[in-house]
Amino acid sequence: MNTLSVARWLGHGVWVSALLLVAIVAGVAIGETSISLSAIAQVLANKLWAAGFPVDPIDEGIVWNYRLTRAIVAAACGAGLAISGVVLQSLLRNALADPYLLGISAGASTGAVLVAIVGLGAGAISLSTGAFVGAVAAFAMVALLARSSRTRSGPHATGQIILAGIAGSQLFNALTSFLITKSANAEQARGILFWLLGNLSGVRWNSVVLAVPVVLLGLGVCLWYRRSLDAFTFGTDSAASLGIPVRQVQIVLIATTALVTAVMVSIVGSIGFVGLVIPHAVRMMAGVRHSRLLPLSALSGALFLIAADVVSRVLIKGQVLPIGVITALVGAPVFALILIRGNRSR
Numbered sequence: 001m002n003t004l005s006v007a008r009w010l011g012h013g014v015w016v017s018a019l020l021l022v023a024i025v026a027g028v029a030i031g032e033t034s035i036s037l038s039a040i041a042q043v044l045a046n047k048l049w050a051a052g053f054p055v056d057p058i059d060e061g062i063v064w065n066y067r068l069t070r071a072i073v074a075a076a077c078g079a080g081l082a083i084s085g086v087v088l089q090s091l092l093r094n095a096l097a098d099p100y101l102l103g104i105s106a107g108a109s110t111g112a113v114l115v116a117i118v119g120l121g122a123g124a125i126s127l128s129t130g131a132f133v134g135a136v137a138a139f140a141m142v143a144l145l146a147r148s149s150r151t152r153s154g155p156h157a158t159g160q161i162i163l164a165g166i167a168g169s170q171l172f173n174a175l176t177s178f179l180i181t182k183s184a185n186a187e188q189a190r191g192i193l194f195w196l197l198g199n200l201s202g203v204r205w206n207s208v209v210l211a212v213p214v215v216l217l218g219l220g221v222c223l224w225y226r227r228s229l230d231a232f233t234f235g236t237d238s239a240a241s242l243g244i245p246v247r248q249v250q251i252v253l254i255a256t257t258a259l260v261t262a263v264m265v266s267i268v269g270s271i272g273f274v275g276l277v278i279p280h281a282v283r284m285m286a287g288v289r290h291s292r293l294l295p296l297s298a299l300s301g302a303l304f305l306i307a308a309d310v311v312s313r314v315l316i317k318g319q320v321l322p323i324g325v326i327t328a329l330v331g332a333p334v335f336a337l338i339l340i341r342g343n344r345s346r
Contacts, residue, residue, distance in 0.1 A: 016299050020075060027071030027306045028063055031313050035059055035067075065204065073203045074309040074323070075302035076211035077264045078274055082282075082301025083215075083222055083294055084257040085275025090229045090290070091250060096162050098275035099135075099261040103168030105272070107138020108265035109196055110172045110179070117183045117192065128210065132262035134172070139258055142168040198271040198324030200309055207267045218260040219298055225249055226290040233288060271324045273331025274301055280338045304330075 029035050043063040045051035081099060088097040099105050111134020112127050114120040120130060145168065146161035176196070180189050195202075222229070228249045231239035240246050264271075278301045279293070286292045308326040315321060 016295070019299065020302060023303050023306045024068070024071040024075060027074065027310055028067040030310050031062075031067060032318070033062065035063060039063070069203050069205055069208055070200045070309055071306055072208050073211050073267060074200060074305040076208075076215045077268050077271065078278075078301035078303070078305030079298035080211075080215040080218060080260040080264050080301075081271065081274040081305075082278040082297040083219055084261050086279040086290070086294055086297050087222055087229065087253050087257050088275070089279055090232050091253060092161055093232070093235065094162060095280070096276070097165075098279075099257065100270065100272040100275060101162060101169065102165035103138040103142045103172060104135045104258055104261045105265055105270040106169040106172035106176070107141075108132070108135040108262040109270050110134045110176045111137070111262070112266050113176050113179050113192060117188060118179060126266075128263050128266040131266035132259055135258040135262040135265070136255070138168055138172050139254065141171075194322060195269040197322030198269045198327070199322055200268055200312075201320060203267060210263060211267055214260060214263045215298075218256050219294065221256045222253065222294050223291070225253060226294060229253075229290040229294075230288075269322075269324065271305075271327055273327045273335065274305060277331045277335050277338070278304060281334070284338070 025037070025040060028040055029037060039055065039059050040063055042051070042053035042055050043060050046053055046055060046060070047064055084104075085098040088099065088102060089095060091097075108131040111130040111132070114134070115125055115127050115130035142161065142164045146164040180192050184192060228239065228244050231242050231244050232249075236246050239249075279297050282293060282297045282300050286296050305323070305327070308323050308330065312321040312323045312326045315326075
């Protein structure tokens with residue numbers, strides 16, 4: 001990489017960091033109770049550098065322990081789901097592929113519920129580990145079902161995995177509902193069902209410490225394989241003819257998306273449409289080269305979920321909506337517009 005390329009990447013990094021910082025600050029400032037930028041700056045200065053500014057303890061608690069953690073986790077979750085959607089759509093060559101439709105989110109939810117409600121592992125297994133095992137099991141089942149039902153090649157074959165994913169999602173969602181009904185009391189059931197729709201209310205700094213490194217790791221792995229993903233756009237045969245170890249790349253990237261999705265689901269629940277809509281929207285603006293598509297999708301997903309979190313807190317006064325409701329209300333119409341535009345452009 002020459003000096004000009006390094007300078008360009010550094011410039012992009014500064015621009016992305018500044019944009020994310022502005023979005024996070026907006027996510028902290030806007031809410032049921034508005035907090036001034038000066039109060040936010042003073043709280044951050046006190047916490048990070050022990051500046052000693054006189055700050056209202058209530059404002060300090062809202063900024064540091066509630067809204068800032070929500071904004072950071074929302075950004076990490078949006079970025080993680082978006083890059084997972086990019087990778088799955090490229091590997092499977094299917095525009096409808098995303099963690100939600102392929103059953104990965106549903107499997108992760110089942111794994112998390114097995115740990116949290118049923119007590120699988122007797123405390124030795126973390127929620128994220130249970131979600132990861134569930135995500136991998138769900139995708140393995142979906143892939144096996146699609147493979148066994150594939151009777152022809154071409155676009156019909158690529159659609160089999162989407163149909164298998166829908167079946168897998170329904171199965172694991174039903175299993176999750178059964179486990180909640182059988183093992184949870186009324187209070188647990190209400191909390192779990194609210195969490196399954198996407199809930200950022202319980203995130204704290206331990207969630208930030210888990211979510212951010214996992215997303216950065218996932219983005220780094222996907223960028224490392226960006227040229228392989230470009231080759232997969234033309235099919236596995238074309239990728240193999242270019243000397244790419246197809247099976248190895250598929251295993252690494254699918255495991256990465258399963259890990260990222262599982263961690264996000266274990267923290268905030270199952271959130272749909274981010275991994276489906278964001279890659280489509282970014283692809284229409286930035287093209288199909290994954291060196292640009294992956295980072296821009298991560299940024300767009302982060303900004304989208306921060307905005308969705310703000311809307312979920314202010315849409316109904318005195319009530320916080322599940323963030324999955326907001327993403328569905330926005331994502332479904334946007335995806336319909338993308339489909340209509342795609343059909344007209346053919």
